[in-house]
Amino acid sequence: MSTDSALVTALTDAALEAGAAILAVYGCDFAVIAKADRSPVTDADVAAEAIIVAALGRCLTGVPVVAEEACAAGHAPGSLGRRFVLVDPLDGTREFVSRNGEFTVNIALVEDGRPVVGVVLAPVLGLIWVGEVGVGARRGRVEADGGVAWTPIAVTAAPVEGFRVMASRSHAGAETEALLARLPVVARVAVGSSLKFCRLAEGAADFYPRLGRTMEWDTAAGEAVLRAAGGTVVRFDGTPLVYGKTADAPDGAFANPAFLAFGDPACERAVLARLGGRAPAK
Structure with a gap:
């Protein structure tokens, strides 16, 4: 555009x-x-x-x-x-x-x-x-x-030995830990707010999983920055987040489902393959 x-x-x-x-x-x-x-x-x-x-x-x-x-x-x-x-x-x-x-x-x-x-x-x-x-x-x-x-x-290529994960400072939990245990993680960085998307966009990390509740205004600006830099943001089934959800959406008006944000698109493919295209069981 x-x-x-x-x-x-x-x-x-x-x-x-x-x-x-x-x-x-x-x-x-x-x-x-x-x-x-x-x-x-x-x-x-x-x-x-x-x-x-x-x-x-x-x-x-x-x-x-x-x-x-x-x-x-x-x-x-x-x-x-x-x-x-x-x-x-x-x-x-x-x-x-x-x-x-x-x-x-x-x-x-x-x-x-x-x-x-x-x-x-x-x-x-x-x-x-x-x-x-x-x-x-x-x-x-x-x-x-x-x-x-x-x-x-711009985003950078993910290291072959494993992923640098951007974690939430205030909202990481047991489900996130269970997900990361299934992946080759070589480094973890805790950052608050939409800074996580921006750090991915500038190549400081490879992957940001978010399983907890977020709202569209929490993620839209950061997603635009990340996608503009060459990254991706997807649901666990590999489909993109959609914005403008109404009150009858599964999670309510303007609420996001769980999602994964990536710098290198190759990292997205590798993570989704390991997770089998689904979120970890609760």
Whole structure:
């Protein structure tokens, strides 16, 4: 696909502005509130989402926006159509609360059920990733003057002796351990939020399994970056994740099934062959 460069710039600028608002809260004492699903939310989530939604209203007029905090408040769009935006204003709120810096701002443009443009910003790390499927992916370092120094990125070939696995810092569990026990793993790296997709995209790891529940706004931007860099994201049967799911979907509205993310597509083939195309038994 080919995306309007002005649109990609606008999405990038929205993420950077939201990141600045998040850092303003991060540097102070802040309250943590539990949502209905018991996940945490802070003033930073709310402020960042307001900035991003306002920016999207200017650059993507009329395009539906599915934003995490709005959905949590019962304000999901009634109809999506073939083109919509997914927003997670602060992915990794647990990382934000623990102040380890491994949280991100995620913005993704979805077309025909697949994320095609993704922006992922890690405000504390001063890093931003942008992916345009069919065009390419890049990582930027945010400089003191607000500018961004960009470097193209791409996935790397998986090592023949085994896989470097990217694990969730907050959500790994017994099922994930059982899956990894069936595979040749030579290294494990624990990282929070959608940073896992970005690390795969830049060749720092080969494989990220996720068996626990995630939502579409958690994964869409990172998936777009990874696919733009040459990687893949699939369900355990080898089919792609589909976005824009409604309330009558098996796991509910905007909920993802278990999935596997890969850098090298050869790693995908090897892992699915070893797993027999199915998730480990619960």
